[in-house]
Amino acid sequence: MPLLKGKSKKIISENIKEMIDAGHPRNQAIAASLNQARKSGAKIPVQSQKEKVVKKHHSHMKKAENHMKHAEHHHGKAEHHHKKAKEHLEHAKKHADIKEDKALVKKMVKKSSLK
Known part of the structure; x- marks a missing residue:
């Protein structure tokens, strides 16, 4: 199932939970969810x-x-x-x-x- 679009904490949390439930590693789920939020306009800094x-x-x-x-x-x-x-x-x-x-x-x- 595709990730939800949005930049709120609730959407990010739901995306993380969905990916973890689908069997993805936790770090990958977090990275993908934050990336989706950035695409939606969230100002989340990337660690250098x-x-x-x-x-x-x-x-x-x-x-x-x-x-x-x-x-x-x-x-x-x-x-x-x-x-x-x-x-x-x-x-x-x-x-x-x-x-x-x-x-x-x-x-x-x-x-x-x-x-």
Whole structure:
């Protein structure tokens, strides 16, 4: 069934619900519904690529920090947590494009003795 045309929150919600009920993934349903609302004239900003990259970067940094905390508290599994922290730091390096964040990544790598 085609999506309803309109830009109200009610129409957007109905479109999302309809797509989810039809078996579409939640993210796809949201994206398609918001796209339809934009076509109807709604002023819904599109997340820029830079915002997505920064969000991914911060997500990996947070995960790396959590693994470092667990490595300090769970000595038996320290090797596992150091390995996971290193993986997340590598991902964070890929997404880092802000000077302060690059410095923070370097500091964490040095602290964890992961090179």
